[in-house]
Amino acid sequence: MFISSSTLRLSTGCLVPQNADVPSNTEKPIQPSFARLLDFAIRSTAGSTSPIVDEAGLRERLGVSNGRMTNWKYTRPISRDGALLAEKKLGCSATWLMSGVGDEQGHSGPSRPPAPEDTPRAISESQWQLLQDFDMLIPEEQNAIRKTLREKAAYARKIFEQMARRHNMPAPVADKRIEEVYGPPPDGSKKK
Secondary structure (H helix, E strand, C coil): CCCCHHHEEEECCEEEECCCCCCHHHCCCCCHHHHHHHHHHHHHCCCCCCCCCCHHHHHHHHCCCHHHHHHHHHHCCCCHHHHHHHHHHHCCCHHHHHHCCCCCCCCCCCCCCCCHHHCCCCCCHHHHHHHHHHHCCCHHHHHHHHHHHHHHHHHHHHHHHHHHHHCCCCHHHHHHHHHHHHCCCCCCCCCC
């Protein structure tokens, strides 16, 4: 028996009859940064003469390939370059787009300055890639990496303290320099 390609559709990598009942939960989850981008694009252009109404319109407005858009949607969060492109072409905040933190258009909020821990810090492309890779890991692997990094930082701090003592660096100067390089001690206590 011959089956015409028009009677088949692609579902989860397999060809199935057009009228076959395939569960909808086989869809890949959408990256949160992509969901924010598409939602912002649709809402912010709704009253304009050329509104964005779907992914194709967004892709066209940004001038990106279908593959890149699919990658943002399913595989990885939007890249820093992609977020900056969206900021330029659509007016959304790149920081908000990538992290979900802050105002979507980058407007300042309350008149008080943000606390240092609330202030996003600029990171390099390699740091951003590292964070994206880290987010792809399962929680157990993430915790193992955190533990290893804390141990390595504690060891580096210990070596620096030994070198400072060996070179007769005054304790307050050494403590200040250690905190500048490594941050506060992991337990939050200050040396006396």
